[in-house]
Amino acid sequence: MTTQPADRPKAAPTASTLGFVLRSLTAPLADAPSLTEALREDSHCWVRRNEGLIGFGRIAEFTGNGPERFAEAQQWWGEQVTQARIEDQLRVHGSGLVAFGSFTFSKFSKQDSQLFVPRLLLGVRDGTSWLTINSVDDDVSAETARAELASYLSAPAPTVPDPDFSLSTGALSEAEWMSVVAAGVAAISDRSLEKLVLARDIVARSSQPISRSAVLRALIERYRECWSYGVGNFIGATPEMLIDIEAGVARARVLAGTVDRAGAPEDPGYADRMLMDSEKQRQEHEFAVKSLVRELAPFATDLSVPIKPFVLELPNVWHLASDVSAELARNGEHLPGTLALLEALHPTAAVCGTPRAEAGALIRELEHLDRGPYAGPVGWLDAAGNGEWGIGLRGAVLEDSHTARLYAGCGIVQASDPQAELAETWAKFRPMLQALGAEA
């Protein structure tokens, strides 16, 4: 684990042990640019339906890995928050001191998990816009915040050259991955495993530099129902909400069960028949809902779970979806820590399987893939325990200026067919391939 203010060497102590404190000022912003207008190449991003957060710069950060990554992040964040001086004139979801974060799917990942405090944050919620400026020790004013925003925005949005991509398989070829799926199906029969999620990666290389902001803008505009995220080099648009915590109420959108819209007949009943009437899809979905509910229940006083799912329509696919909500149990004044909650909920059976431990072990054995942040929690949290954390799906890691590694996975149950699952991964790669300009 390393914890440090962003501009100091990696091994530096935390802000609080150095004796300085974070200061955070949130003020309303008149004449704010739209979030997509404000996106710049290195912006941090969390946007859905043109609302959310765009951040600039970093003033403090945590990186860590291994089994303690959530606990260590919680400790780091707790230290920052205890000492922080926060002036929040708005008190809406996303105002005040906020950190962006992304956690790896696996405790065995060689990649880092991260939490960081941006220097500046532009927020929009329910028609209100605000600007938050964070600093270490110095007092900063709303005028400084506005001047800094203007300076960030004076950097021109990059022009997007005609992209020219070549695609290659990642850890496994398509044939190898299909045999992995077949092995997964066999294991379900042999090992009293009920569901397993198997993923694969592909690599998109461009002869031109990839514009991170152009890709995010395309995702925000096309995938309005999804949460478009850009946290470090991990970008995407996820349709799945692991947990949204606002004033003690937690909400999740659980997804599992997929039908490709490409080539689907123009028949209004088609998606319903393929999803709601399919025992395989309903079963796959049920495992995901049960896993979320099982882990959320100990933290909740009141859980509301729909009796049956609905069909969520996205530009690329239809999914079975269930919106779960809960009142979080308080310990005196205190709500459960956001990161402790994330640690308990992650990974659900939408991205791992049932039972969780057996599925996780089999994923490691079969996939030959370090998932990195793919299928891990991605989002933001504030000082009071609010936050929005999606499951990092339909995304890519920008490995360098010309290379994006894309990930997609599928829920495997006894009735799964490897060829159909392979086709489903292509439907799930589509949002990112189109946003990159690598697919029409």
Ligand SMILES: C=C(O[C@H]1C=CC=C(C(=O)O)[C@@H]1O)C(=O)O
């Ligand atoms: C694992 C992924 O999707 C999950 C979420 C929705 C539907 C899924 C499915 O039908 O398999 C997956 O559980 C992915 O997009 O990589």
